[in-house]
Amino acid sequence: MSDLLERLRTELPAEALITDPDVTASYAHDMASFCEAGTPAVVVLPRTVEQVQHVMRTATALRVPVVPQGARTGLSGAANASDGCIVLSLVKMDRILEISPVDRIAVVEPGVINAVLSRAVNEHGLYYPPDPSSWETCTIGGNIGTASGGLCCVKYGVTAEYVLGLDVVLADGRLLTTGRRTAKGVAGYDLTRLFVGSEGSLGIVVKAVLALKPQPPQQLVLAAEFPSAAAACDAVCRIMERGHTPSLLELMDRTTVRAVNELASMGLPETTEALLLCAFDTPDPAADLAAVGALCTAAGATEVVPADNPAESELLLQARRMSLTALETVKSATMIDDVCVPRSRLGAMLEGTAAIAEEYGLTIGVCSHAGDGNTHPVVCFDHTDADESRRARESFDAIMALGLELGGTITGEHGVGVLKKEWLARELGETGIELQRGIKAAFDPLGLLNPGKLF
Template sequence: MGFCPPSCQAAGMSTLVARLREGLPASAVLTDSDVLASYAHDMASFCPAGRAAAVVLPRSVEQVQHVLRTASELRVPVVPQGARTGLSGGANAVDGCVLLSLVRMDRILEIDPVNRFAVVEPGVVNADLSKAVAAHGLAYPPDPSSWEQCTIGGNIGTGSGGLCCVKYGVTAEYVLGLDVVLADGRLLSCGRRTAKGVAGYDLTRLFVGSEGTLGVVVKAVLALKPAPAPQLALAAEFGSSAAAGEAVARIMAEGHTPSLLELMDATAVRAVNKLTRMGLPESTRALLLAAFDTAEPAADLAAVGELCRAAGASEVVPAADVAESELLLAARRATLPALEALTGTTMIDDVCVPRGRLAELLDGVAEIAERNRLTIGVVAHAGDGNTHPTVCFDAGDEDERRRARASFEEIMALGLALGGTITGEHGVGVLKREWLARELGEVGVEMQRAVRRVFDPLGILNPGKVL
């Protein structure tokens, strides 16, 4: 391919913008340089972002189809985006791309209380859907920490989880059907609206977690659950990661199904106290939060409290009521902002290990932090082994940046060595491409690339991401 001088590139961009505006309102095609820069990346550190040719903000399926047809004809890359709360660079621009922001497609199209599903557009905010279905006595359980900002389309793209997944599962378990615009602009409908269905290959599951590399989700049919009872929670303090890990193992082995089982290490506890003045116990090495939304939550908490004491808890404090329980959960949700406030920049890992090896992961992270002379706080969805080691560093200090990146890589290696995976819910994006290949192996990578070529033979959908 010959060199295209700046004048040629400008002409190509002019053609692209003109073609996009043939099927979109002028206000939906943005080219201002400051606007392009503001849409260029998600919330991940150490992920490069290119310069886009345009940002488009469609409001309809037909407009999305027009964007994909235009991009396909002109061989222009397309990067689908939601609220850009992602933590792996999956929504980052590549040079010359169209940033396809779906935030204006934000309608809840249907809520069916009898069949317990909702039909939504991809730009619906997770919290808004939860509030809407609650009016019908229903719940949409997946609740990522960013649930008040993140969109359903982004949740589907990364296969996100949340605090309640130990009992209720992750996004993939709630996506019944999808409408997807393919790379060439065709519209594919897959899945169902029924409680059961096994007709053909499960393409719906294939799109969940694909990070916009196989198609653009424009509508989703989501399963709903009856609204649970209010949660009651307890906090248990431990003098070691091993004791906290033992408590998690005992709780799960005894058959308990908490609605939430979260773990905060000492660094995370201190950070939350510094930010919120909540007065969490800073003498602890690990703080375990457990909650139940059962018919008799107090009895369940009492049983779990005994298991925590048997595992070595120094203190077990049940919340007195729902309001006190919500304060504990608010402390957990404040962890990532609190850690970011320590140094201004964080790099959030997302390794998931077998529950029985949780303590090894926490102790290994502590050793990595000490060796690299960095602050690394850990918060974990302990009930399913999904941990978020968070590396805190000064982005203006080049040596600290280097040590932060090295620590991040060492944590992923540790997760794999413990029989885990490099991502439990944040996705691969740009950040973990090389590590995905290590986890999948040569044959696994070959098969996944073959699937991607079937859906996107020209390679225009979110290039440079995942594989």
């Protein structure tokens, strides 16, 4: 410990090092339940690429593990500390280095908050689409590490589709530049995509070149009430089958709607079994909403209410964004799943989740990026009740098994981390895991970067 601190101090300012155990403990974990976290030896908050390189050279020399972190809003334990590690928090590297309206790119450091970037590019008439529910607090580096998505994925895609290039500090301290600033480019293997979603296990992202789009018109939102989740999912299939491209298509089940009302008195209809929100940011959103409203009615919607203006639309979106927070108030703890299935199997996923909730005697609310089949079943439980905690963990596993049975994946946007290591092995198979471990060894032969995550 003394040797580690002595070496770190040679090229780091005193304010960049945190050793107080009461403070370092607060950096030990992200927001996931049931994920082990160790005790870090030190927390480092660098401000420059050179400082990150010094940390990695020191870690390599002393064989000390390094756990990179952003805002710790993750939900899989990917940012959890391991015993004796260096926690490398990148939140101080928070500069927007460039915004180019001509090239339609932004160049940023990893600690930039998603919402800060979004507002900054809006001032140039541009748009950065990825918008996780935690967009007001999560960082771009964290978004890249977990390949996060958001409400807009159905039309605009996920983080991976907007990362053009990266500067990455490797485990031995070397600086690697991947990708490009150009609109297209196919030189060599796509290492940029390899780092996106790697959860800090291959290198430390210290700069990103991000693609931007022209800012679209303000969107209008429609809310449709359904007597069952199956009917709402039928409406989703009809909307997509007819070729509509909404800017978002989100679903909240009855449990989620009631939790949001309880938390914020939003006035959402508690008599509904499923509430579907559909938005368009097209030149004539009212016409598009009318067409979708007719499809919802045909699918069995009991009420279809289009918003009259952007203010009403934003209110509905606020309700959806606070869904996970609201479900966290139902019991003392939650496990938030992240299973993505083909859109055609979305109804089966929701019906199966309801059956699992009944089987295990638990409250499980579901909010979903319905347009791309990404569901977030939230298991609510009392963490002080050992039996209920056990049932919560078992129900979580049952939901992931259901997702795989339906041809889906164990994570659409939250990542694997510690929480889903066993399930990643089941999804990828023996050969897939062997190859992924080989890639890890090529970039990090000593196994120092975020050990114990993914596999």
